[in-house]
Amino acid sequence: MSKTIEERERVIVRFAGDSGDGMQLAGSRFTDATAALGNDLATLPNFPAEIRAPAGTLAGVSAFQIHFASRDILTPGDAPNVLVAMNPAALKSNLAELDRGATIIVNEDAFSKRNLEKADYDANPLEDGSLSGYRVHRIPMTTLTARAVEGIEEASSRDAGRAKNLFALGVLSWLYGRPTEVTQHWIEQKFGRNPAVAEANLAAFNAGWSFGETTELLDVQYRVNPATDVAAGTYRTVNGTTALALGLIAASVRSGLPLLLASYPITPASELLHELSRHAGFGVRTIQAEDEIAAAGMALGAAFGGRLGVTATSGPGMDLKEETIGLAVALELPMVVIDVQRAGPSTGMPTKTEQSDLLMALHGRHGESPLPVIAPSTSGGCFAAAFEAVQLAIRYRTPVILLSDTFLASSSEPWRVPVVSDLPAIDPAFARAGGNGEPFQPYSRDDHLARPWAIPGTPGLQHRIGGLEKTDGSGNISYEPANHERMTELRAAKVAGIEVPPLEVEADAGAELLVLGWGSSEGAVRAGARRARLNGHAVACAHIRHLNPLPPNTGEVLRSFDRVLVPEMNSGQLAQILRAKYLVDVESFCKVQGRPLFAAEIEREIEARA
Amino acid sequence: MSKTIEERERVIVRFAGDSGDGMQLAGSRFTDATAALGNDLATLPNFPAEIRAPAGTLAGVSAFQIHFASRDILTPGDAPNVLVAMNPAALKSNLAELDRGATIIVNEDAFSKRNLEKADYDANPLEDGSLSGYRVHRIPMTTLTARAVEGIEEASSRDAGRAKNLFALGVLSWLYGRPTEVTQHWIEQKFGRNPAVAEANLAAFNAGWSFGETTELLDVQYRVNPATDVAAGTYRTVNGTTALALGLIAASVRSGLPLLLASYPITPASELLHELSRHAGFGVRTIQAEDEIAAAGMALGAAFGGRLGVTATSGPGMDLKEETIGLAVALELPMVVIDVQRAGPSTGMPTKTEQSDLLMALHGRHGESPLPVIAPSTSGGCFAAAFEAVQLAIRYRTPVILLSDTFLASSSEPWRVPVVSDLPAIDPAFARAGGNGEPFQPYSRDDHLARPWAIPGTPGLQHRIGGLEKTDGSGNISYEPANHERMTELRAAKVAGIEVPPLEVEADAGAELLVLGWGSSEGAVRAGARRARLNGHAVACAHIRHLNPLPPNTGEVLRSFDRVLVPEMNSGQLAQILRAKYLVDVESFCKVQGRPLFAAEIEREIEARA
């Protein structure tokens, strides 16, 4: 049968099924093939909150979304164009996010009475007309996979049951003309040691592809051409967690400071602990501390010793670290604190994303204890942010808070691997043993107002520091009123004086509205603005990656537009800072749903103001 | 010898000496006599940071200041008119705060070579002319006291040495015509069981008085008439700590809820623990917890059980409580958290005052976790603030943060004792066992958006709550996006909807400048404005006691003046909130010296803007 081929600029596919259905695997394989083809892409997994929810239930649905295109991609996409639903629960829990007219590919075999009940369906949605607004393809994937695997000796029916994700992957690979070798090669590598399983998976994948090619159900094949606007370089896909880990290791190597990550497990920050724990060969040590307080203390203790001390956590853990961060502010020692934000307050929704720890990062400690705060805006950007956090911490002898979030941590995108020699060297500039007989002044300051980092082992620089107020210069304990005021000002001036690059504004001629985001919403903001532009609206965008201090031109930029829209996944925290600092009446678009901002929402908000 | 009598409207006396010299006692006795006379007054002790610094050193100086007047007094005063210095160290460490022309009364006997050295004096200031700008009275107090005590059988020379504070008190009592009976009576009461000591002290006191009356050194006696603008009622002196304790107990009695204060010792908040620990007879239980986290947890656990759960701490302890406070926000249970602010960051200057925990109180927790924040503005006002904190906590089922500070906690003033029957009853309004068979909805809401407080022991209302996001109404765990947004909004709306009284503005006709303070600076602001007025400036003042939500008319008030000055003992925290919320370009006057704001500073700042 000959099929029509249509071109698409961009497509969003979501694979959804039970936790046991292998959807993350199908999605990752599709991603690799897509990367190999040269599309730009972004992905987002969505795991169930339970460890192992009962099979077939709504709580057990696991999904993986990929957005790919022939031009640059900014987000993993809002509403999927295609939903692959391996069971009724997957259909039910994802349907609400589909636009009318979207394509749904279901594993028809899974729509048994039992499964429908588990998903709380009264009637079979495939038959009651409730899907009439969508293009539904019913494929008996279980049966077809079983048939494909049938002939393979030693492959059990269990293997066949498990291979249906590869059948689905085969169908989708055909539908979007993904190169098959990548997947076939991967199957051979992965299951090489178990040939029967390898063969079963391969057969399922090929069967899916052939099904696409031959069935009348699917009459159009789509082509999404390679992206052409891609900078030259070597690429890999990374999620924010991996990029953070690599950034920290790179900063450790380029500073010559062995890395200590001390952390206490917490979703979603644990992944960074897992990732770095694997890299002991790189001068990296990880400690799973007894709690978050200890973790922060260990990182700071390592910093006192001239090491790169890092601690990572999520919301609730940040509360616990604040006292130690305050000590680091007083000690003026370098330290990096990573907060992978999740939906709060309290335990909240641990697996969901949010940006609601910004004000805490700035003000979460008692007393006046200013410190720099930076926030990466893309998964790949986590590398540079981690590297920069280390640079700032070392240059200014200060704890730095890096705000990532669940979305960045788990979303993947192609990332241009930096050339190591292009990464700046970071000079720890330890204080040297002084020979001039002058007493060492641990709280003297350089041009950056940074104090000497004199580490144990350096002869003649023995000194004692602590959290009590210190005399300017000597560092001795002081209760003197004027000294306290001076030290308070010095600490503030040091942080305020950190050099950060100016805001870059991407403005259409005549744009009256500026959309100003921060952190992980950059993709959504830029994509939303792009769509609004396509609809003929003039708009400007800018994105804040340095939350403290703010880029030097922020006030100027804010004042050069009639209206400023600040979209955030919180109740308006950046907006509050901007309003206080620049007295500009910025407007907030707040979304607090545990989900990332969507381009469509930004588009809508822009157009509502056009 | 007949002496001149001069009238003074107000006087500031500071007693200063070594920690062992009994200056706090002298000051307190002077205070009681002053209260009995009917002056208005305010006092402020100043303890050394060390437990027992070596005698005679600068580190060991202890001081007590009293400001009293024939009209209403607003602060313990800035610069003393009279300094009593019992040794060189006391002179040295207090001299800088005296205005030229002030009176200094020294214990001449203490200016020995050894003592001068201990105080780091190269030369004797009594002789090198360095005090020529002051009116110095040298009194050999040690000798005169010894002589007075000489005759008393069984009084040791040690008793004589210790009684010199009463000699000094006698001198000052004469100088300002304080009634002697009050002190004499007190001595009898206090030392009744040890007649020799009582007699020695009495003799010393009387000797001091007679010395004043007879010596030519002192030629003027001052009279400060009773204040007449005092409201009728029964008065006592209280400091902020006592007033807080009484306010909490009153709220406990008026709500019928036994009080649990769980606290971990920390300066200066420990005093509240000590104070309440003494009141076991009043349905009060105190627990010294293992740390601040536990203390907060215990208070919250008691609240779950339908008790009045309170926890109190200072700066560093607040950092540690934030996670539990966030849980209380999610649980929507009443709880009172008292932060007696001290100078930060980190350990900072534990015995010094500051107002720098405001932004932390508002934003110190991860996620969106709004709660009410209130701050008393006078020592006596701590009673009402504590009472109100309990009212709000109970009515709105929310943790409330009360921000006091070291200055309020330790400063004393006359306080009109409220009539118990005037104190409103507080209805805990526990949920009653429902009989209608409907399942209990722990997250349903009343008109205040408050949820039911259903306490263990109530049949049929068993329910389970926790820090995970809850379904609106049922309280069951929910990860549903729209529900999370709704709950976030509900929690915010509940707090934003709390009814607080409008700002009261005290404005001169034509005033263009508003001075707007918060917390413990009320006295200084009002006194400073009063002085500026006396100098012919028109000015307006207002004071914020509700920091969240702010008084409803705040924006209107801010906008009705050309300039707004916000004085704070921090780097501009309230200013930041006002600017963000009302987009008004308020100006900050920041003092971060570990000392209270002074009326003179406010006066100066007002006049600089006149």
Place this chain on the structure above:
Amino acid sequence: MSAVKTNGNGGAPPALTKADFQSDQETRWCPGCGDYAVLSAVQQFMPELDIPPERIVFITGIGCAGRFAYYMNTYGLHGIHGRAPALATGLASTRPDLSIWVVSGDGDALSIGGNHLIHALRRNVPLKILLFNNQVYGLTKGQASPTSGIGMVTKSTPFGVSDHPFNPVALALGAEATFVARTIDRDRRHVTEVLRRAARHDGAALVEIYQNCPVFNDGAFSALTEKDVKDQNQIRLEHGKPIRFGAEDERGVARAPDGHLAIVDVADVGEDALIVHDSHRMDPGLAFSLARLADDPTEPTPIGIFREVQRPVFGRTGPARTQTASDEQLEELLLSGDTWTVT
């Protein structure tokens, strides 16, 4: 929520049953999780207490075990990670009329919550603390815990755990606990017997429950649970009885000449040489030595009650303080100290 039995119409309330303690929430543990067995045993046991569900409170930490609160039709407080003993102490000290149970995991109780646990034990707060020890972090998907064995490969220890684990019973004894016991999820009768004694204990009772996590640490306690080996590895402690074990009670615990406790063949030493278990001793030395008999539950390991002694209970000293003062007393307090009147 099940019907309210104590809210009946006059007559004595009908006896409670397991169903009265089952909440309407769907249990959300992994299939095969040991938590199910413990939940069921607890629900089954509760009616024995003869306390109406509304006077029972479960306070839990965060972790898989922490979900326990949701499944009990009692009052429940799902706290924050590690802090359940603190929350429970606040409640226990102000509401002596309640029966308060804490459920915690090995990470919750011994890692982040270690401090609260040891202080609750030393204070002898009247709480029944169930410590679900699966030797791993379940809820956060498989990191090491303070009870994970040396060498265990987890997500946070890809090269194997190198930290020496806590022995929760020994730690509790070092922390002055008055009641310390250990039991195993799979042995409902033993669990129930231990719960019964813990409930009866007036003071803090710590019950370590070996709990299988089939997902992240399957079989950690199989030496004590599997049919073929459990008899030779479970050393059941019974107060007043010589300590014997093995399929035919052929082994026992005796004191070696150097003062150590040692596992012996009864045939070799004779029955009289065996240690007679005495959980009521004030001196916790024997209990401690028994706790240290096995480093790891892969060898013969004592289960049962190690220590059960009386000591003053937290919150019971001083006046009762369940009532506030009267208005008159308040007035007196407000007017205490020096006062003066302005008219």
Place this chain on the structure above:
Amino acid sequence: MSAVKTNGNGGAPPALTKADFQSDQETRWCPGCGDYAVLSAVQQFMPELDIPPERIVFITGIGCAGRFAYYMNTYGLHGIHGRAPALATGLASTRPDLSIWVVSGDGDALSIGGNHLIHALRRNVPLKILLFNNQVYGLTKGQASPTSGIGMVTKSTPFGVSDHPFNPVALALGAEATFVARTIDRDRRHVTEVLRRAARHDGAALVEIYQNCPVFNDGAFSALTEKDVKDQNQIRLEHGKPIRFGAEDERGVARAPDGHLAIVDVADVGEDALIVHDSHRMDPGLAFSLARLADDPTEPTPIGIFREVQRPVFGRTGPARTQTASDEQLEELLLSGDTWTVT
């Protein structure tokens, strides 16, 4: 700061003296405080270590004891309340070349810092932890601590302490400590001997120091320090020796028939019945029983080294990690996994 001796001009550096360990800061404890004696003993002892001052670090918590760091002419970190062991763990695991000492009070180490202490001990972090136990909160002016005795009246317990105290030695043993000792501020020779062994111990060493606070808890240890009574109350533990004490060594510790340890008259039981102290035993049962011999240091109380055993030391497993990787290795890491190239 005293002159830098290791910075000499070629020849072997002159031997260190006490003065090399004295900082220029004025000591700020109350007159008569036991902290002075310990400071002096430590400064005097330090040269024995033969480690230059710049390779020694004192990390302290908050409390009177916490001021210790300021008075040592070594590197010093005065941390926050209770967290010194955590700070020290971070340093110890990344700087194995340093000699790291922690100084903490009974509140700092056992109240707010209890969790870090027990975890540092179980992990066997190479730290020498000096716990200054004055049974009270000194710096905050006299509240009860977790070691305050029942009934003690303090500012926070006006009706007397009602919580049972911790026995720090027992708690440490329950927490798997490899080295646990107890000594007394007033006995410089004993302090020094214990420090010497602690310093030599490869792993975590906990040294409880009974320290008199003349201001808030004077005489708490007088039974062990006063001339007339100390001989009859100090039970000095010495490895390999029978445990005897008393002015004429007339008393001793033996095992009673029921297994308990008991204080006996040597004349009654004979010398052979006495327990021979064995601090090197892996099984901490004996050490634990010795720790529990006295509930309170007002009766015969063991001092000395309770336990001293070897176990793998924290931070020593796996690669050394004192060096970062090379640029080449970094490049390899960055390019690991699937990559593709766009030209």
